[in-house]
Amino acid sequence: MRYIIIGSGAVGGSIGGRLHESGLPAVLVARGAHYEALRDNGLRLTVPTGTLTLDVPVVSGPEDVELRADDVLVLAVKTQDSVAALDAWAARPVVGGGTAGERLPLVCAQNGVENERLALRRFREVYGVCVILPSSHLNPGEVVAPCGPHTGALVIGRYGAGSDDTARRIAGDLEKAGFLAPVAADVMRWKYGKLLGNLANVVEAVCGSASGDAAQDLVARVKAEGAAVLDAAGIAYASGAELTELRSGTVDPQPIPGVPAHSSTWQSLARGAGSIETDYLNGEITLLGREHGIPTPANTALQHAARESTRLGRKPGEVTAEELSGGIAGATST
The missing domain is CATH 1.10.1040.10 (N-(1-d-carboxylethyl)-l-norvaline Dehydrogenase; domain 2)
Incomplete structure (x- = not known):
């Protein structure tokens, strides 16, 4: 699976950077000065062992990436930006036919409890994540994730239907990337x-x-x-x-x-x-x-x-x- 990280700030940058570092395909989505810094200099991800410079592919929006059937969209923007992002990505075509909203799983790696409901109006498969990932993003191109031995804990489950094979596959990739990623049938309780x-x-x-x-x-x-x-x-x-x-x-x-x-x-x-x-x-x-x-x-x-x-x-x-x-x-x- 390839992970498209929509919103590459503190949480999204940490997840995308760690996925890329572990050898899993990831694409960061960013805007403005942050996008330009990531494009020109790569992601500077500071972790307890030092600062990594990661050449993660980056795009400025859905029009700049060709979506594939094996993609997973990870929504990591703040909730006030969710509707605009969901609308922009749900309608994008997927290679082989159909739209992202019809064919691709969307993972809400966000605080709050409203995002999953917003997403389910536009995407058929929605997964919630309880994000325990202390991190910061204060300068363009830079993210700090200071925790160890795991970078964060990401409790994942399908929204409205408990866990499934897709949730378990995503959790396995997150574990490979250095996260604690338990699968929960009651993710919203978390x-x-x-x-x-x-x-x-x-x-x-x-x-x-x-x-x-x-x-x-x-x-x-x-x-x-x-x-x-x-x-x-x-x-x-x-x-x-x-x-x-x-x-x-x-x-x-x-x-x-x-x-x-x-x-x-x-x-x-x-x-x-x-x-x-x-x-x-x-x-x-x-x-x-x-x-x-x-x-x-x-x-x-x-x-x-x-x-x-x-x-x-x-x-x-x-x-x-x-x-x-x-x-x-x-x-x-x-």
Whole structure:
């Protein structure tokens, strides 16, 4: 199988780079300065053992690659970019007849729980991945994946139908490329568990750090609201202990000098990406809370703060946790 990595930032670049390094066919899809750097200089993938320069094939979009029947599409963009990417790729013809949406499997290697539903409207075969892959992408052509001995844990399963042979084949390739890749019939349970952990991303992004009493209080509040909402909705989710056990001893961060470890949400603000995924993380809890009558003041306030930071071009740390806490207290007291 050949892997087309749609979105070659921190997660996509790590997966595509490791697949290529292991001898498996992979193509990176990137835009702008990142595409130009990958095209001209290759992918610079920094891992605990050093920096690899990988000459991974790269294209700027679906019009630049001829799709084959043995291709696997890996969607690794942020959720706010999913619809545009899915629409662009689903309609592309495949050699031998038919379109990508009709013939090719699509793997959602993304945070949040909305992508699989969006994909299934356009693709017949959709696979979810619970991504536990600490990594960063702050400069064009460069990705840092600081964990070992496995680069990450990627729990994979077919969306809506449990595991199948395709999921197992993809998992085998990911294992060959240095990932822990268990196949799960209940992959969305893992993704909802990861969603609860990702609710803290916005605190670190907006406030610059999730440390300190006020920030930790915000983290506790958004997670408590998230668990209450999922329980009310009857949605099963992996526990924090399960997620910790999955990665313990196998996906351990090994700090690389000069490379800070920050969430993908923090990285979006730091890069001035112009959009942020919080509407599909904390916003998912806000949505479910409204559907099931569960108040979510902390998640709603932090969702709004992330939008404002993005709109105003703020960098991480320009709003304090104390300011956010005060705003939540004011909103709930009126």
